[in-house]
Structures are given as structure tokens and as C-alpha cells.
Amino acid sequence: MSDILQIERRGGVAWLTLNRPERLNALDPALVRALREYFEGLSARSPERAVVLQGAGRAFCAGLDLKEQVGGEDLGVADMLEQQKGIRDIMLAMRRCPQPIVSVVQGAASGGGFALALASDVRLVTPDARMNAAFIRIGLSACDVGVSYFLPRMVGSSVAAEYMLTGRFMDAQRAYALGLVSRIDALPALQAEAQALADDMLNATPVALRLTKEALGLAVDAGSMEAVIAMEDRNQVLCTQTRDFREGMTAFLEKRAPVYTGR
Template identity: 35%
Template sequence: MLRTEIAERVAVVTLDRPERLNALSWELMNRLRKEFESLGARADVGAIVLTGAGRAFSAGADLRDFAASEDLPAEVAHHLAATMAPLAEVVQALPLPLVAAVNGPCAGGAVGLALLADVVIAARSAYFLLPQVVPLGGVPDLGATWVLGRVVGRARAMGMSLTGERVPAERAERWGMIWRCVDDAELRDQALATARGLAAAPAAVVATRALLDAGFAATLRDQLDFEARHQSARFADPAVAAVVERFAAAGDRPGTRR
């Protein structure tokens, strides 16, 4: 149901229900939340990659959980509060960088899950789909309504949500919905390389995430103060100070060396 491999300070967490296109059952979502909490507390892990086994990232919520219910509205309300919301909150507050490697179809709640990651890389064959409104008659969940408009704007978020139209990975990249679309054969290597880079400075990644998220609601003055607090905290880290000294001694600026 869930598989984790750790190497070179990167944990690869795989949704492992290929026979169900990695559908997010209540049990799987609870396990995933607990796994993220566990990995976040480990000193030997600096970043996480989330991907799916087989040909899909995830088909979204497992509708067999719904079909088995004797009181569907009550069960949905319970699990949205007790299962989905805690998972989304744990992902959004992870003390480690999270890279989503979307290896195939990403539908329903899995869209929210993937887009809550810090970096989203998708295989060229992948696509994103929100079927909750059409044809299911529900609404997007697992944080999709919070994150989607932030990354693609209201018009595209509404169109994607209301029509149930597939958004191929290449279009998602053009929209700014994901960081990068790569050839299928390159996905794992690209995701791992990105995660290894982020694992070198996880605290800086988490601080940047907090700043960017806060920026959507803050005034400029609030944001400048927030930036100052986080930047001061980062420069109190001896490792950051050492990097600054090294660049200063060489007369270089990060990213300018040829």
C-alpha cells in the first residue's frame, strides 16, 4: 500500500496500489500522513520524493470506501475532517522539502496532494484531472481549492474544476501549475536530483515555503517583516555564514560563476 526507500538523505515514498491506480483509500491517507510525520523527525532524511507505482500517480479517492458506507454524508464529513485535512496540513507543514514526481494520471484529491508539494515534476504522459464536480457532482478536496487558484489563477482553476477536463503535463508546465515536465524515462532521475539538492538546505526550503504561502494574504509591510525574521534566522546558522564567507572571499555571487 505504501513503500519507502531511503538513500543519500532522500526518502522516496511510493503509493503502492497499482491494481487500483494508487487510489487514496482512507487507510492509505492515514498511513501516508503517519509516514510523513515519521520521516520529518528523522535526522538521516533531508528531503522526500512522493510518486506512484505502476502507470498512475493516483486516481484520487477510492470510491469503494464511499460505496461501502451506510451513511455516506456522515462518513464523508468525518473523513474530510479526520483523514484528508490532517494529511493536507502535515504535507503543507512538513519540516522537509517535498518533491512530487507525477508519473501518470493524477486525479481528484491526488491533485491537491501533488500541488501541495514544494516542487512538482511530471512525466510527459501524465495529466491532471478534477472529476469531483463533473461527473461526480461533488467539489474538489484535499486542499485543491486552496492551492490551485494560487498556482494557475482563478479562471484556469475554475475551468479545470468545473469542466473536469484533463490538463496534460505539458500544459500544466505552461500554466505554471508544475515546475517541470520531463520525458517519462527521466522523471525519477530528475526528481531524485532535485530532492538531493534541496536536502542540502531543508530549513531554507521550509522557510521559503512559509514566506511564499504567507505572501498571498500579507500586506507588503507584513511580508517584509516576515522576510526579515526568517532571513535573520537563516544567517544565524553557521553553515549559511560559512557559505557567505566563501563567496565573499572569492568575489563571486551565487549563480554568477561561469
């Protein structure tokens, strides 16, 4: 993996660091490709069972690197569509991969950076975090790379419209009040909390963790409570058929840490 996306594995947790601090971790073609290939490569057999996503320097991600766009080659509709799909496929892969993703957001999370945070399962932010749908401020629609899907479901249609129609920044306190983020703290404390969250996730069996992320995503768009409960019923029965379920029950009763094998 390129130096622009650093990966450190700590047991079953992978720490991904966007590493273009001189450009506020803006998404250039190389970083887009590295993120897409990493998340598309995750599977149930991957060594990491949870992922922490962060940015180097003073910002999480300032969105698309406009210096890579201005003065570049004029692309036709077909080529532009392929370029667009290359970016949006990162968010699709983040939602489809079985690993829960915790984002640690400091400073700016604009445009595509906002989308990366929204596509994560848990968001932790520093007091100076500022997030916005920056697309509408540069001549584009604010409905881009999943933001118009995620944001209304997370904060409601009125608040989503407020930020998407204006491109205004949402600060950390507003994001916390809306339930968009889980915690506000200094960066070292958030990094420790991200590791603690990931460690707690590893207390679940591999199957249970994967099925929980999947069901949470599907429940948002489910047609009825009955449909969600039917999915929950299926998941619980599947979990009981694993050896890890029996190990988890035994470890709980014996008051010790479980040792899972993925079976």
C-alpha cells in the same frame, strides 16, 4: 510503514512510492492513513530533509478508491466529516511539514491525486500526465481537500474555474504552459531530476531550507508586500545566527561542499 506506501531513504532525501498499482494507486483507507501518518510525523528533527512523492505503475494516483465506497456502510454527517478530515489532513500536513516535497506525476492524477500533486512544492510530469478535479464528475463539489485553495493561486481564477466546474482533464503541455508544473519528460529522466533537485535543496542549511518553504507558503496569503518583507527580514537574521550559516559561507569561499550539522 505498510507496503502500500514504500519509503526509501537516500541520504537526506526520502522517496515515497504509492504502491497500489493494480488500483492506479487509488486512495483506500489504509493508504490514506499511511500518507497522513507519514507527513504528520515529519519534523525539523526528521532524518529526511526533502521528500520525493511518486506512484508505482502507470499512474500517480487516481483519487479516492470508489470501490471502497460503493456498497459500503451509509455514514451520518459526523462520521462522514471525520472521514473527510482524515483525507484533507494529508494535504495540511504536506504544507505544514518543513521538508520540501517534489512530486513525480505520471498518468492520472485525479481528485485526491490531483490534490497531492498541488500540495507538493514542485511538480514534474510525464507527457501522458492528466490531472483533474474528478470530484465534480461523481456527484461532489470540485472544491475538495485543498484543490480550491491551491489551483486558483497557481493558475488564476478563470483557468481554475474552467477545470473545476467541468472536471476536464488538464494535460501535461497545458499544465506546463500555465506554470503549474516545472518540467515534462520521460519517467526515468524525471526521477533523476527529482533527485537532483532534492540534492540541490540539501545545499541549503537545514534552517534556511525550512524557513524558505514556510515563507513561500505564507507569502501567498500575506496582506501586503511589507508583511512579506518583514518575514524575509526575520528569516535572514535567524539564518545568520546558526553555525551552519558560517559553514555555508566558508564552504562557498573555499569552493567545497558544505557539511551541515543542523545547528
